[in-house]
Amino acid sequence: MATIERRAFMKGATLGALAFTVGGSTVMLTPGEARARNIPFRLLKEAEAEIIEAIGDTLVQGARAAGVAHFIDHQISVPAEEALLQARIFNVRPPFVNFYRAAVSAIDSGSRRAFGYKFTEATPDQQSEFAHNMRQNKVDGWQGPPAPFVYTLLRTDAVDVVYGTMEGYELLGIPYQAHIVPEKRW
Amino acid sequence: MANEKVDVVIVGAGASGSVFASVLAKAGKKVVVLEAGPDWQLSELISSEMWGRRIRPAGAPFRLEGKNPFGYAGQAGWGVGGAALHYFANHPRFLETDYRMKSEHNRGLDWPIAYKDVAPYYDRVARDVGMAGDAKAEEKWRPAGDPYPMPPMKTFRQGEVLKKGFEAIGISMAPAPVAMNSTEFKGRPACIYDGWCHVGCPTGALANPTVTYLNEARKANAEVRALCTVTRVLTNQQGNRVTGVEYYDDKKQKQVQEASVVVLAAWSGQNPRIMLNSATDKHAKGLANGNDLVGKYMMAHSVAGVSAMFDQDMENHLGTIGAQYMSYDRYPKTSYKSGFGSTYIVAGFAQKTHDFANSRPDLIGAKLHEYMKQAARGFSRVTLFGEALPSLENRIELISDKDAHGMPLARLVHSFDDDAVALWRANLEEGQRAVKAAGAKEAWVGTVMPTTHLHGGTIMGTGASNSTVNSYGQTHELPNLWVAGPGIFPTEGASNPTYTILAVSLRGAEQLASSWGSVTN
Secondary structure: OHHHHHHHHOOOOOOOOEEEEEOOEEEEEOHHHHHHOOOOOOOOOHHHHHHHHHHHHHHOOOOOOOOHHHHHHHHHOOOHHHOOOHHHHOOOOOOHHHHHHHHHHHHHHHHHHHHOOOHHHOOHHHHHHHHHHHHOOOOOOOOOOOHHHHHHHHHHHHHHHHHOOHHHHHHHOOOOOOOOOOOOOO | OEEEEEEEEEEOOOHHHHHHHHHHHHOOOOEEEEOOOOOOOHHHOOOOOOHHHHHOOOOOOOEEEOOOOOOHHHHOOOOOOHHHHOOOOEOOOOOHHHHEHHHHHOOOOEOOOOHHHHHHHHHHHHHHHOOEOOHHHHOOOOOOOOOOOEOOOOOOHHHHHHHHHHHHOOOOOEEOOEOEOOOOEOOEOOOOOEOOHHHOOOOOOEOOHHHOHHHHHHHOOOEEEOOOEEEEEEEOOOOOOEEEEEEEOOOOOEEEEEEEEEEEOOOOOHHHHHHHOOOOOOOOOOOOOOOOOOOEEEEEEEEEEEEEEOOOOOOOOOEOOOOOEEEOOOOOOOOOOOOOOOEEEEEOOOOOHHHHHHHOOOOOHHHHHHHHHHHHHHEEEEEEEEOOOOOOOOEEEEEEEEOOOOOEEEEEEOOOOHHHHHHHHHHHHHHHHHHHHOOOOEEEEOOOOOEEEEEEEOOEOOOOOOOOEOOOOEEOOOOOEEEOOHHHOOOOOOOOOHHHHHHHHHHHHHHHHHOHHHHHO
């Protein structure tokens, strides 16, 4: 009975799409598809996106492939009241792009001080060590929003794209049980 | 731009504003409700943690300060329904002791009314919005009242396991009273237990204001104007009456809405911000603030959340975000040797993947994934809400920084006192004992003391010497300026506040309707 009622609310739409412009046309793609098709970023610079992907994948396995950078890039490019980011819940003052730029810069400069090279060039073990140090506020010379706060927010972004989706629930073997399916995953 | 004068303008379309709108519109008053956020439709309430963030605040931020900054953005609302669009619909009532803390313990404050004054309204609200529960089972903690209109909600394995744990340590549990449909109610369907309540229930099974009082208000011709942000309440030249409000509409145009009565129902934090920003030469410190109490006595509940891992499959995805079971056994304000204040216990709410991830914020990468797989079967959590006492130090103040409309932002300063911290610690201990007794192989708690449920800022009392409003929400200084919501509570109990918000608002709105002539002349 419950299943039948639930299905009545489901629209059966293609899941997980954001509006991206490809060749002058708007197409709906998941962030992971957008990444696979190398869709240009709206606001993030390539180097910034690479750092977000690297820290995202360090925090939550699969975040890079799930399109964490495209997800964040998309959400910081829409009006703050439409954004789906946890930044909103953490009372980050819009525009959110300012926060992400400052966070990325702090991660990269912290990595250079700690390891002598860019965060994206650090080994996986070094990246994990750095992330744990962020959480414990132990990154030497950190300059930017508080490191534990950056850790928590970026970790949530990565959780969003990996475990917050219908695919993420499936990955863990949990029924998603939507009343209304997210037509656009993000 | 000026609009045609109306009888009453209500600022905020959340729980309390919706009650005032319904009562006054049905009484034949011309009602306009100004809501800062969107006019959400049920069909827009998508079952997704991320999409659920759209119904959280997106207006001017508060600067959060103090030792225990209030978790504002997750708690407040954005759009019609307000915070009650995403609330958990737990509807415990305040108990007799909450209304007389000062008299009983010489601590905190008394309400100017007693439980018996609010009790009939609890019963009426239950019938109005639809509640499920077992009133008889609650009578060991409170005076008898009417039965709830629906039987208790279904329970699931998680709730049953946790119930046994609490009972094993001597804490009795009862079905949680919730504003959800265990059966069809007033044309709204029964709940299907999918656990997406916190991102907005699109079926109407959960009694959010858009399907209850606000819906009734609209049927009675109340007008709801969405995306309209009120910045000031306006007063007449003599400074003895309010005349309406100034607001910015959905096109960012400044407007004036004149009204015979203004009801501020814009959330405990926002009401003081508007009142303080409405200062004039006759009200130099802000409206109804001759005693400097506007924005004072802000209170929040502490949240003693205890996480647990079980070997057995807890079926934790089933149920609602509201609780399956609850207890008032630790509600007496001196229940523990250390700490002071009431505790309300809930257990058995549906878990989502974000809950798993947030329960172990230290884990990343492969270890996080391993944990997520375990949590999908065996994770559970209980919550013990703790009371904190009213304090003048916990406050809302305007700051020089301004929002997009040029309105000063506000800081919200909040710290728990030693009693509240001790109560929280005692609750963490109690919760761990319960989940271990329930069979958890592991139990753990966080190190940060979370806040929830903001109260105070415009408290009620017996007169202008001790409060901002009377027991109905009418300000002592300006007879046609009213305030609604948990901001008028002088103490906060430990119960989730919405049921009492609705009951006190119903009482206040009916008083306004019945005394209309004296209020408006």
